[in-house]
Amino acid sequence: MSKIAITSEGPELDDLVDPRFGRAAGFVIVDLEDMSSSYIDNGQTQVLAQGAGIQAAQLVAGAKVDCVLSGFVGPKAFQALSAVKIKVVQNLDEGMTVRQAVDKFKAGVLQYAEGPNRGAGR
Amino acid sequence: MIVAIASGKGGTGKTTVAASLTRVWERPLVAVDLDVEAPNLHLFLRPEIEESGPAWIETPVVDESKCTHCLACSALCQFKAISVMGSVVLAFSEMCHGCGGCIAICPEKAISAGKRELGEISRGYAGNTEFLMGCLRIGEAMSPPLMRQVKSRMKNIIEASGRDAIIDAPPGVSCPAVNAVMDSDVIVLVTEPTPFGLHDFKLAWEAFSPFGKPMGVVINRAGVGDREVYSFCAEKGIPVLAEAPYERAAAEGYARGRVIADLSPEFRNIFVSLHSKIFELAAGTLHKEAAHA
Amino acid sequence: MREIVVVSGKGGTGKTSLTGAFAHLAENSVVCDLDVDAPDLHLLLRPQTVHTEEFFSGYVAQIDSGLCTGCGLCASMCKYEAVRVAQDTFSVDPLRCEGCKVCVAFCPEGAILFPQKHCGEWYISSTRFGPLVHANLFPGEANSGRLVMVLKQQARQLAKARGKELILADGTPGIGCPVISSLSGADLAVAVTEPTPSGRHDLERVADLCGHFQIRLAVIINKFDLNPEEADRIEAFCRSKGHAAIARLPHDPVVTKAMVEGLVVTELPEGDFSKEVRQTWRKIEELSVRGKK
Numbered sequence: 001m002s003k004i005a006i007t008s009e010g011p012e013l014d015d016l017v018d019p020r021f022g023r024a025a026g027f028v029i030v031d032l033e034d035m036s037s038s039y040i041d042n043g044q045t046q047v048l049a050q051g052a053g054i055q056a057a058q059l060v061a062g063a064k065v066d067c068v069l070s071g072f073v074g075p076k077a078f079q080a081l082s083a084v085k086i087k088v089v090q091n092l093d094e095g096m097t098v099r100q101a102v103d104k105f106k107a108g109v110l111q112y113a114e115g116p117n118r119g120a121g122r
Numbered sequence: 123m124i125v126a127i128a129s130g131k132g133g134t135g136k137t138t139v140a141a142s143l144t145r146v147w148e149r150p151l152v153a154v155d156l157d158v159e160a161p162n163l164h165l166f167l168r169p170e171i172e173e174s175g176p177a178w179i180e181t182p183v184v185d186e187s188k189c190t191h192c193l194a195c196s197a198l199c200q201f202k203a204i205s206v207m208g209s210v211v212l213a214f215s216e217m218c219h220g221c222g223g224c225i226a227i228c229p230e231k232a233i234s235a236g237k238r239e240l241g242e243i244s245r246g247y248a249g250n251t252e253f254l255m256g257c258l259r260i261g262e263a264m265s266p267p268l269m270r271q272v273k274s275r276m277k278n279i280i281e282a283s284g285r286d287a288i289i290d291a292p293p294g295v296s297c298p299a300v301n302a303v304m305d306s307d308v309i310v311l312v313t314e315p316t317p318f319g320l321h322d323f324k325l326a327w328e329a330f331s332p333f334g335k336p337m338g339v340v341i342n343r344a345g346v347g348d349r350e351v352y353s354f355c356a357e358k359g360i361p362v363l364a365e366a367p368y369e370r371a372a373a374e375g376y377a378r379g380r381v382i383a384d385l386s387p388e389f390r391n392i393f394v395s396l397h398s399k400i401f402e403l404a405a406g407t408l409h410k411e412a413a414h415a
Numbered sequence: 416m417r418e419i420v421v422v423s424g425k426g427g428t429g430k431t432s433l434t435g436a437f438a439h440l441a442e443n444s445v446v447c448d449l450d451v452d453a454p455d456l457h458l459l460l461r462p463q464t465v466h467t468e469e470f471f472s473g474y475v476a477q478i479d480s481g482l483c484t485g486c487g488l489c490a491s492m493c494k495y496e497a498v499r500v501a502q503d504t505f506s507v508d509p510l511r512c513e514g515c516k517v518c519v520a521f522c523p524e525g526a527i528l529f530p531q532k533h534c535g536e537w538y539i540s541s542t543r544f545g546p547l548v549h550a551n552l553f554p555g556e557a558n559s560g561r562l563v564m565v566l567k568q569q570a571r572q573l574a575k576a577r578g579k580e581l582i583l584a585d586g587t588p589g590i591g592c593p594v595i596s597s598l599s600g601a602d603l604a605v606a607v608t609e610p611t612p613s614g615r616h617d618l619e620r621v622a623d624l625c626g627h628f629q630i631r632l633a634v635i636i637n638k639f640d641l642n643p644e645e646a647d648r649i650e651a652f653c654r655s656k657g658h659a660a661i662a663r664l665p666h667d668p669v670v671t672k673a674m675v676e677g678l679v680v681t682e683l684p685e686g687d688f689s690k691e692v693r694q695t696w697r698k699i700e701e702l703s704v705r706g707k708k
């Protein structure tokens with residue numbers, strides 16, 4: 001596994017994790033080999049009436065990541081991510097930075113989700 | 123004749139007026155509950171339901187073996203209801219508006235029509251009055267598709283039987299409310315003489331005026347609040363077709379599921395007079411003086 | 416941050432009057448009027464608008480009559496009967512157009528434009544109870560679910576920026592798209608109902624919806640004295656489903672009196688009714704803290 005996406009409130013590794021997936025401010029994409037990172041803005045998706053989760057899933061799939069770390073992932077987004085075999089880690093603690101989330105992930109203490117943890121919305 | 127009973131806000135007594143009018147209507151009638159999100163007319167009319175069944179909307183089903191992942195469908199869909207993720211097409215039925223675009227545009231004919239349940243349509247009789255209602259499924263986000271189907275059933279009934287129709291329209295002035303009144307011949311707005319009542323009544327009057335249909339108002343719970351609604355009607359020349367006074371007996375009767383017109387001869391007379399004024403309004407013979415009840 | 420949304424299956428149960436009083440009692444909160452179809456809260460809160468923004472949502476088809484050759488393909492493909500023909504001229508009825516883009520995609524002449532729809536405005540205002548986020552949707556517009564999401568986002572941002580720890584929202588009546596949007600992300604839903612057949616029927620539907628989205632529900636029975644037995648049944652229903660029936664409020668003309676004065680009921684000289692409202696608010700606060708995981 002080399003690339004992961006973390007829902008984030010801003011573009012940097014020291015920005016806070018955004019607990020939302022579909023309506024996250026953006027995604028920090030981290031290459032685990034060398035810890036280089038890039039950012040995908042999710043502003044366009046935030047304003048969608050519906051389908052934000054699906055749109056966001058398309059965005060991260062386009063970045064060719066293997067795994068997504070977030071707080072809440074809804075059912076449609078989950079289904080979309082599973083369809084392209086992107087793994088999901090959810091229930092990240094609030095107030096954590098992107099860097100902390102990545103460190104936890106590398107340490108192997110985070111578990112992959114079996115299913116969505118959010119009814120709808122957010 | 124199709125009469126829509128509408129109101130800018132809920133809880134003004136729209137359903138009470140619709141139910142009471144049904145009781146005093148002279149010609150053959152079909153009473154239609156188009157307030158599909160919160161259909162209540164049946165609770166007052168207590169019809170015998172003769173038939174009831176699910177209503178559907180067409181949504182796409184994709185045959186993966188034919189799909190070449192050309193993206194045409196997902197590019198067209200305005201509602202993100204069909205999406206191509208890598209080499210998989212995903213259809214999210216509950217988000218689909220049933221436009222049929224993806225089915226028509228797929229070059230491989232890989233998409234066919236499936237369906238999603240919108241809710242239920244029931245038909246029956248309350249005495250001699252035919253009764254029709256739509257009831258939105260819990261969790262279903264779109265009411266206009268179900269309303270369209272109820273309206274087309276209503277048209278069939280009217281064509282087959284020549285009945286008049288009374289529509290209990292959804293409250294408010296957004297898309298469902300406008301949908302319900304736009305095919306009617308007369309619009310009756312129900313309001314109450316309070317600041318909330320007046321504000322919502324103004325919105326409704328502004329929203330429905332462009333249709334150019336005869337429109338009148340019923341003031342419910344007359345006597346509570348203030349006189350502002352009357353001044354507004356006088357200023358705009360909106361006929362006040364009826365006033366139902368605020369009486370505790372009426373509020374309690376309503377709370378017990380009674381039709382107000384059945385409570386007393388006085389109440390019944392209010393609706394008998396409303397009934398004739400609606401016909402005058404439709405015919406354009408309503409006198410200004412007479413209009414101000 | 417906590418989010419409390421006040422809802423009601425049907426309108427007219429006193430939802431907005433109570434929300435206004437709660438806005439008065441709540442400390443350090445952002446108030447949000449999500450009842451975008453018929454917003455009334457501003458009549459009580461009398462806001463001073465500090466920021467206005469246009470609201471665009473969705474698209475609408477427009478036929479360029481100069482390019483249209485009258486082939487009729489659009490009319491035959493439109494599932495919403497939005498394409499009209501009058502004297503051989505094709506046009507789209509914007510009130511019926513669903514914005515699905517099918518006609519735009521298939522028109523062989525490329526004669527159909529697809530501009531964004533200007534649907535309303537939203538505002539950030541200041542009131543005597545703190546900031547208010549509210550909106551005005553133009554009549555007949557459909558996309559209120561989307562506008563509700565925008566308002567919620569603004570309220571959340573504002574709460575964050577100003578260090579407010581509570582968002583109190585006046586939700587939309589009904590059970591369709593806007594209500595689903597108003598409930599999403601809430602920590603506690605407070606349903607205001609009344610002891611009438613429609614009241615209970617609609618409450619059951621709202622309760623199902625909250626169940627569907629796993630949101631805690633507290634129930635206020637307003638005007639309980641209109642039918643105390645029905646109020647008992649509503650409470651029994653709440654118990655059986657695990658919803659908290661937190662208050663029975665009487666039918667009291669003081670509510671209308673406050674409304675006529677442009678005040679909320681707890682601002683009038685203290686009486687029995689406002690005492691009970693204060694108590695109810697304390698219970699809501701407790702539940703919303705507990706509702707938070």
Ligand code: SF4
Pocket residue numbers: 180181182198199200201202203204217218219220221222223224225515
């Ligand atoms: S029928 Fe229309 S709304 Fe439904 S998925 Fe296809 S393109 Fe989208």
Ligand code: SF4
Pocket residue numbers: 184188189190191192193194195196206211227228229230231232233
């Ligand atoms: S239009 Fe047809 S072939 Fe193209 S991606 Fe969609 S389903 Fe597949």
